[in-house]
Amino acid sequence: MDSPSSPLAKPKWTDYLPRRWWQLALIAVFGLFVAGVILAALVALLLTPTLPSIERLGDNPLKVPLRVYTAEGTLIAEFGEERRIPVTIDQVPPLLVNAILAAEDDSFYFHQGVDFQGIVRAAWKNWQSGTTAEGASTITMQVARNYFLSPEKTYTRKLKEVLLAFKIERELTKDEILELYINKIFLGHRAYGFAAAAQIYYGKDLNELTLPEMAMLAGLPKAPSRNNPLANPESAVERRAYVLRRMLKLNHIDQIAYDEAVNAPLAAGRHNVRFGLEAPYVAEMARQYMFQAYAESSYAGGYSVYTTIRATEQEAAQEALRKGILDYDRRHGYRGPAGREKLAADANAQRYDEILKDYPIVGPLLPALVIEVQEKSAALYLQSGLPASLEWAGLSWAGSYIDEDTQGPPPKTAAEVVRRGDVVYVEALPNGSWKLAQIPKVSGALVSLDPNTGAVIALAGGFDFYQSKFNRVVQAERQPGSSIKPFVYSAALEKGFTPASLISGAPIVIEDVSLEDEWKPEDYSRQFYGPTRLRKALALSLNLVAVRLLRAIEPEYAVEHLARFGFDKAKLPPNLSLVLGTLSATPLQMTSAFAVMANGGHRIDPYFITRIEDASGKILERSNPAVVCPANPPKGAAVPAACLPQPPAPPPAAPVGAQDPSVVDAPLPPPRFAERVIPAGNAFLMTSMLRDVVLAGTGRGALVLERKDLAGKTGTTNDHRDAWFAGYNADIVTTAWIGFDQPASLGRGEVGGRTALPMWVDYMRVALAGMPEKPLNRPPGIVMAYVHRETGRLTDASDPEAIPEYFIEGTLPSATGGVEGTAPGEAPPENIREGLF
Numbered sequence: 001m002d003s004p005s006s007p008l009a010k011p012k013w014t015d016y017l018p019r020r021w022w023q024l025a026l027i028a029v030f031g032l033f034v035a036g037v038i039l040a041a042l043v044a045l046l047l048t049p050t051l052p053s054i055e056r057l058g059d060n061p062l063k064v065p066l067r068v069y070t071a072e073g074t075l076i077a078e079f080g081e082e083r084r085i086p087v088t089i090d091q092v093p094p095l096l097v098n099a100i101l102a103a104e105d106d107s108f109y110f111h112q113g114v115d116f117q118g119i120v121r122a123a124w125k126n127w128q129s130g131t132t133a134e135g136a137s138t139i140t141m142q143v144a145r146n147y148f149l150s151p152e153k154t155y156t157r158k159l160k161e162v163l164l165a166f167k168i169e170r171e172l173t174k175d176e177i178l179e180l181y182i183n184k185i186f187l188g189h190r191a192y193g194f195a196a197a198a199q200i201y202y203g204k205d206l207n208e209l210t211l212p213e214m215a216m217l218a219g220l221p222k223a224p225s226r227n228n229p230l231a232n233p234e235s236a237v238e239r240r241a242y243v244l245r246r247m248l249k250l251n252h253i254d255q256i257a258y259d260e261a262v263n264a265p266l267a268a269g270r271h272n273v274r275f276g277l278e279a280p281y282v283a284e285m286a287r288q289y290m291f292q293a294y295a296e297s298s299y300a301g302g303y304s305v306y307t308t309i310r311a312t313e314q315e316a317a318q319e320a321l322r323k324g325i326l327d328y329d330r331r332h333g334y335r336g337p338a339g340r341e342k343l344a345a346d347a348n349a350q351r352y353d354e355i356l357k358d359y360p361i362v363g364p365l366l367p368a369l370v371i372e373v374q375e376k377s378a379a380l381y382l383q384s385g386l387p388a389s390l391e392w393a394g395l396s397w398a399g400s401y402i403d404e405d406t407q408g409p410p411p412k413t414a415a416e417v418v419r420r421g422d423v424v425y426v427e428a429l430p431n432g433s434w435k436l437a438q439i440p441k442v443s444g445a446l447v448s449l450d451p452n453t454g455a456v457i458a459l460a461g462g463f464d465f466y467q468s469k470f471n472r473v474v475q476a477e478r479q480p481g482s483s484i485k486p487f488v489y490s491a492a493l494e495k496g497f498t499p500a501s502l503i504s505g506a507p508i509v510i511e512d513v514s515l516e517d518e519w520k521p522e523d524y525s526r527q528f529y530g531p532t533r534l535r536k537a538l539a540l541s542l543n544l545v546a547v548r549l550l551r552a553i554e555p556e557y558a559v560e561h562l563a564r565f566g567f568d569k570a571k572l573p574p575n576l577s578l579v580l581g582t583l584s585a586t587p588l589q590m591t592s593a594f595a596v597m598a599n600g601g602h603r604i605d606p607y608f609i610t611r612i613e614d615a616s617g618k619i620l621e622r623s624n625p626a627v628v629c630p631a632n633p634p635k636g637a638a639v640p641a642a643c644l645p646q647p648p649a650p651p652p653a654a655p656v657g658a659q660d661p662s663v664v665d666a667p668l669p670p671p672r673f674a675e676r677v678i679p680a681g682n683a684f685l686m687t688s689m690l691r692d693v694v695l696a697g698t699g700r701g702a703l704v705l706e707r708k709d710l711a712g713k714t715g716t717t718n719d720h721r722d723a724w725f726a727g728y729n730a731d732i733v734t735t736a737w738i739g740f741d742q743p744a745s746l747g748r749g750e751v752g753g754r755t756a757l758p759m760w761v762d763y764m765r766v767a768l769a770g771m772p773e774k775p776l777n778r779p780p781g782i783v784m785a786y787v788h789r790e791t792g793r794l795t796d797a798s799d800p801e802a803i804p805e806y807f808i809e810g811t812l813p814s815a816t817g818g819v820e821g822t823a824p825g826e827a828p829p830e831n832i833r834e835g836l837f
Contacts, residue, residue, distance in 0.1 A: 065078040065079060066290060066299055066301075066302075066303050066304075066305070067303070067304045067305070068282070068283045068286045068287070068304075068305045068307065069304065069305065069306045069307065070276075070277060070306075070307060070309045070310060070311045070314065071306065071307065071308055071309060071310055071455075071610065072310065073306070074276035074277050074311045075276050076276075076277050076279045076282060076286075076307070076309070077280065077286075077287075079283075079287055079299060086183050086193070086195070087179075087182065087183060087193075087194075087206060088179060089175045089176075089178060089179040089182070091206065091207075092179075092182055092194070092206055093206060093207055093209065093214070095211065095252070095253075096194065096206060096214045096217070096218070097178070097182075098247060098250070098252040099211075099215050099243055099247060099252070100139075100178075100181075100182070100194075100218045101139075102218070102243060102246035102247045102250055102252060103215075103218040103219055103221070103242075103243045103246060104142070104218075104221060104222075105138045105139040106246070107138075108138065108139050108140075108174065109174055112166065112169050113138060113140040113141065113162075113166045113169035114138060114140075114141065114162055114166070115138050137161075138165065139177065139178065139181050140165040140168055140169055140177055141161050141162070141165045142181065142185070142221070143165075143168060143180050143181050144160075144161050144168060182194050182195075183195070185221050186221075186224055187217065187220040187221065188220060188224035188225060188228045188230075188231075189201075189228070189230065189270070194206060194217055197217050197220065198213075198217065201213075201216075201217070201229060201268045201269070201270075202267070202268060202269075203269075211244075211253065211257060211260075211261045212240060212244075212261040212262075212264040212266075212267075213267070215240045215243040215244050215261060216229055216236055216239075216240045216243075216266065216268065218243050219242065219243045220239075222239070222353070222357070223235075223239075223354075223357050223385075225356075225357075225383045225384050225385060226349070226353045226383075226384065227239040227385075228384075229266050229268035230269070230270060231384055231385070232384065232385045232386075233268070235349075235385055236266060236268070244258055244261050244262050245258075276311065277309075277311050277314055277315060278314075278318055279314050279318070280465035280466070281459055281460065281461035281462065281465055281471045281473065282307055282309050282314070282456075282459050282608060284465065284471065285459075285474070285608060286305045286307060286608075286609065289305075290305060290612075293621075301614060303612060303614055303615070304612070304613045305609060305612050306609070306610045306612075306613075307456075307608050307609055307610065308450075308455035308457065308609070308623075309456065309457065309458060309459065309608065310457050310458065312766060313448060313457045313458040313763075313767045314458045314460075316762070316763050316765075316767060317446045317447075317448060317460040317763050318460045319762070320446060320736075320759045320762035320763040321444050321445070321446045321460040321462075321463065321736075321759060321763075322363055322364060322463055323759070323762060324444060324736070324738060324755070324756070324758055324762070325440045325442055325443070325463050325738065326437060327758070328440075328442055328738060328746070328750070328755055329438065329441075329442060330397050330398075330437075331747075332401055332404060332407060332747060333398070333399050333400055333401030333402065333407035334397075334398035334399065334400055334401055334417060334436070334438065335401045335438055336400075336438075337370075337418065337422035337423055337424050338359060338367070338423045338424060338425060338438070338439065339355075339359070339422075340421055340423065341355050341369070341421045341423065343371070343420055343421045347371075349381070349385065352369050352371070352381045353385065355369055355423065356368075356381075356383040356423065357383075359383065359423060360467070361383070362425065362439050362463070362464045362466075362467050363463050363464040363467070364427055364428065365425040365426065365427055365438075365439065366382055366383055366425065367383045367423060368380040368381060368382045368383065368388065368390075368423070368424055368426050368434075369381045369421070369422070369423055369424075370418045370419065370420055370422040370424060371420060372420060373414050373419055373420055374414060375415075376391070376392040376413065376414055377389060377391050377392060377395070377414055378414050378418050380424075380426065382426075388426070388434050389434070390414075390426065390434050390435075390436060391434075393433065394426070394429075394434050394435035394436050395411070395418070395436050396410065396411065397410075397436070398411060398417045398436055404745050404748075405747050405748050418436070424437075424438075425437045425438055425439060439467070440463055442738060442739070442746070443462055443463065443468075443472055443476075443738070443739060443740060444460075444462070444463065444736070444737060444738040444739070444756075444759065445460065445461055445462065445472035445473045445476060445587045446458070446459075446460045446473075446587075446734065446735070446736045446737075446759060446760070446763060447459045447473045447588050447591050447734070447735055448732060448733070448735075448763065448767060449591050449592065449595055449604075449606055449733050449734075450731070451594075451595035451596075451598035451604065451628070451728060451730070451731070451732070451733045452599050452604070452627060452628040452731075453604065453627050453628070454592065454595070454604035454605050454606045454607050455606075455607060455608070455610075455625065456606055456608040457732065457767070458734075458763070458767070459473050460473070461473045461474070461475075468741075470741065472587065472737070472741075473586065473587050473588050474586055474587075474588050475586065476587065476739075476741070477585065477586055478584065478585070478586075478721075478722050478737065478739060478743070479581050479582055479584065479585075479717040479718075479721070479722055480583070480590055480715050480722070480724055481580065481581035481716045481717040481722055481724060481752070482541045482543070482713065482714060482715045482716060482752070483581065483590060483713045483714065483724045483725075483726050483752070484562075484578070484579065484580075484581040484583065484585075484715070485538060485541065485546050485579060485581075485713065486538065486594075486686055486689075486713050487558075487561070487562050487565055487567075488546065488549065488550055488553075488558050488561075488562075488578070488579045489534060489546075489549070489689065490678060490682055490686050491558045491562070492549050492552070492553050493682050493685055493686070493808070494561065494679075494682060495553045496811060497534060497549070497552075497553075498534070498805075498808070498812075498813065499533065499534050499535040499685060499689055499806065499807075500534070500535070500787045500792035500805045500807070500813055501533065501534050501792060501813075502531040502532065502533060502791065502792045503531065503537060503545045503549050503552075504530065504531050504532075504544075504545070504548060505523070505528060505530060505531070505537065505542050505544045505548075506528055506529075506530065506544065507520070507528055507544070508520070508521065508547065508548065510547070510551075510576055521543050521547050521576075522543065522544065523542050523544055524541070524543070524716070529545070532545050533787075533792050534549070534689070535689050535692055535805070536692075537549075538689050538690070538692075538693065538697070538713075539689070539693045539696055539697030539698070540697055541693075541697070541698050541713075543579075546579040546580070547576050550576055550578060551576055555573075555574045555575050555576060558578060558579070559572045559574050559578070562578075564596075564603065564677035564678060565592075565593040565596050565603065565677065566589060566592050566596075567583065567585060567593065568585075571583050571584045571585070580718075581717060587735045587736075587737045588606055588735075590724070590726050590735045591606070591726065591733055591734065591735040592604060592605070594712075594727075594728055594733050594735070595733045596677060596678060597678075597683050597687050597728070598728040598729070598730060598733045599674075599683075599730075600680050600683045600684070600779070601676050601677060601678040601679060601680050601683040602674035602675065602676050602677065603674060603676075603677045604626065604628065604674050605625065605626060607623055607625055609621075609623060610622070610623045618665060619665035619666050620666060621666060622666055622668065622669065624669040625672070626672040626673055627671065627672070627673060627674060628673075679781075680779040680780075681779055681808045682808075684776065684778060684782055684806070685782070685806055685808070687711050687776060688711075688776060690712055690727075691708075691710065693711065693712060693713055693714070694710045694711060694712055694727070698751075698752070699712045699714055699725065699727065701754075701757045701758065701761060702727060702757065702760070702761055704761060705761060705764060705765060705768065707729070707768065707773055708773060709729040709730065709773040709774055709775070709776070710727055710728075710729055710764075711727060711728055711729070712725060712726055712727025712728065713725070713726055713727070714751065714752030714756070714757065715756075716750075716752045719745045720745050720746045720747060720748065720749075720750050720751065721740070721743045721744065721745060721746065722737065722738075722739040722746075723737070723738045723739065723746060723750055723751060723752045723754075723755035723756040724736070724737050724752045724756050725752050725756040725757040727760055727764070729768070729771075729773075729774065731771060731774070732764075732767055732768070732771075734763060734767070735760075736756040736759040736763070737756060738750075738756050738759070778806070781809050782806055782807070782808060782809070783807055783808075783809055783812070784804055784805070784806055784807075785805060785807060785812055786799065786803065786804055786805070787803060787805045787813065788801050788802065788803075789802070789803045792813055793813060793814070794812060794813050794814060
């Protein structure tokens with residue numbers, strides 16, 4: 001037997017264990033590598049199912065622009081050629097391809113979606129400089145990010161970007177990926193794609209571009225705002241020179257071509273057709289209609305859609321909505337910066353641009369980086385590449401947000417609000433200064449109609465269409481709160497009640513089977529009123545009076561009456577909560593309902609397109625709204641001029657020969673007349689009462705317009721979730737709404753008269769400019785009599801407590817009077833005397 005020390009002894013497994021340090025280190029490194037591979041595989045396994053489908057990249061290209069105009073012919077939007085001109089990769093000059101690759105990804109045709117050498121190189125340079133200015137995103141990664149992912153800078157988003165880049169590389173060829181990038185990358189001034197940018201900046205096709213022009217366009221993706229030749233020509237020249245140096249280094253051009261191009265003038269200018277008006281929600285409504293009616297050809301047929309929108313009113317609507325939302329947002333405090341970055345002491349404009357490039361412009365709010373903070377001011381670097389100063393007047397509002405009802409103390413220094421490295425949003429003020437802002441979380445809507453035709457005059461569906469395409473005017477079904485009361489009051493007038501009828505405003509407990517519980521409605525002021533005239537109760541928006549009134553006429557009757565105004569019966573609760581606005585309605589539905597009262601009792605259908613033309617100018621469709629007329633004339637009778645459809649606005653001047661004389665327009669349809677849904681006397685009384693809401697009720701804020709022909713109603717829902725104001729005169733009816741998209745409290749005190757009414761006033765100040773006041777003409781069947789201001793009893797002008805009141809013939813009160821709507825055996829309490837009228 002061999003001894004253990006014999007050379008023939010069988011080795012043990014422990015003899016193979018590494019004992020030298022380099023062996024242990026090699027095993028450790030290998031183990032870490034294997035662990036990293038396993039971890040990466042697990043992460044990829046978890047994230048891969050969440051990645052979007054690459055099929056979404058195959059959108060059909062837009063060939064010919066679809067143009068949308070206002071009623072006056074002002075261009076609102078173009079869908080197609082001018083905004084994005086699709087080209088195939090073989091239509092792109094090779095020199096432009098080389099310029100793009102030199103600027104963004106010179107190893108594009110060699111990597112598999114991720115440039116690992118570039119990542120290592122960028123990481124090394126960033127470690128050396130102590131910053132993160134050097135990036136390593138490939139063109140494929142940019143396609144993944146721009147098409148599918150948010151700009152947030154998180155590890156999860158970056159991992160998704162990498163995985164999605166691999167997926168794109170597996171499913172598409174290199175030329176297909178590059179074609180997507182060339183067609184749809186954002187290059188500033190609403191230009192998406194290099195062909196559109198060539199038109200916008202140089203008025204040229206891609207094959208007409210010179211080398212310096214190609215280099216300038218190729219330099220835009222990194223920072224479209226800062227390197228923009230129109231906004232920042234100096235930065236654009238510097239970036240162009242960088243691209244040319246890269247092309248020279250990669251042997252795409254020679255020294256002679258480089259010298260000529262780097263010294264060439266910039267020669268850029270605005271060559272695209274500018275939109276004359278911001279109305280993206282209207283444009284999207286038109287686009288959706290065209291797509292439904294004409295399918296894919298709507299984007300390639302050269303159609304022109306003329307809307308009912310008026311340019312001046314539309315601009316005022318958008319500005320009023322944004323101001324109302326920003327005012328609300330600032331009342332509730334500052335929630336902090338949009339982002340925070342660590343800035344090195346020697347950080348420069350290139351680093352600032354890298355930070356700001358992924359923050360979008362939102363409405364009138366511009367992203368900016370705080371680069372220095374002083375005691376009462378802060379120095380900013382705007383996304384446009386320009387410096388700015390944020391003075392104390394623009395900072396002092398920013399007490400910290402705690403919750404919707406609580407705000408921190410006002411700041412005493414700028415350092416309490418901002419610090420170096422904060423990414424903030426700012427608003428430009430008319431005097432050239434800047435004001436700190438934040439992207440609002442609250443939403444709003446404003447819509448305005450012609451009550452005699454239903455034509456939409458102005459429509460603002462949100463703060464910023466590009467932030468949220470949800471059109472709250474037509475899509476947000478919300479509770480209208482007390483703004484529903486006028487329609488219940490209208491039903492009560494049909495049941496024999498009058499503006500002078502007394503209804504008790506005392507506390508009440510409702511046991512309603514449909515409500516499944518005891519219900520104790522109360523008024524906003526928490527006061528209890530005694531017997532109150534309906535006119536006064538509506539002006540003060542008294543809930544207890546409204547509940548008793550609805551109980552007296554019965555909810556089922558009210559539901560039928562409200563349906564006449566266009567409300568969906570299926571969404572009207574047949575119980576007493578109806579009068580407090582527990583139904584669901586959109587701002588457009590509320591506006592068209594109030595139009596019935598504005599026009600004297602006719603139901604109109606809102607519309608926003610007057611006509612549609614094809615590329616040759618042929619009218620394919622015309623609107624034919626049912627218009628309001630004094631009476632429906634018999635067949636063959638002369639039709640009043642006001643009842644005839646108005647002639648369409650002339651289109652913008654077209655080149656000679658553009659109109660084909662052989663085309664035949666769609667025939668002019670016969671006039672239609674709106675259906676009367678409530679008597680003229682009912683509409684007159686309701687308008688009279690709603691004018692008192694403005695004169696001495698919850699709508700008093702509208703008095704700043706100094707007009708006597710305005711009527712309207714505020715609305716506030718339970719827990720202050722929605723704030724409304726709907727108001728009108730004989731020529732225009734407008735509704736303003738503010739609330740959160742996901743219903744939540746706006747905060748104490750945020751009622752319709754404070755939150756929505758100022759927005760309505762700002763808009764109507766413009767919409768009513770130059771519009772003469774119209775008296776409220778009393779229709780046949782309406783009589784005037786004097787009543788006692790407290791009891792509502794019939795009296796005469798000699799009574800010092802007498803006030804004039806209107807009545808439908810046959811409904812005058814007696815001289816003895818009484819309290820209507822009071823439950824049997826319920827004695828009305830002592831009236832609280834408030835001589836408002």
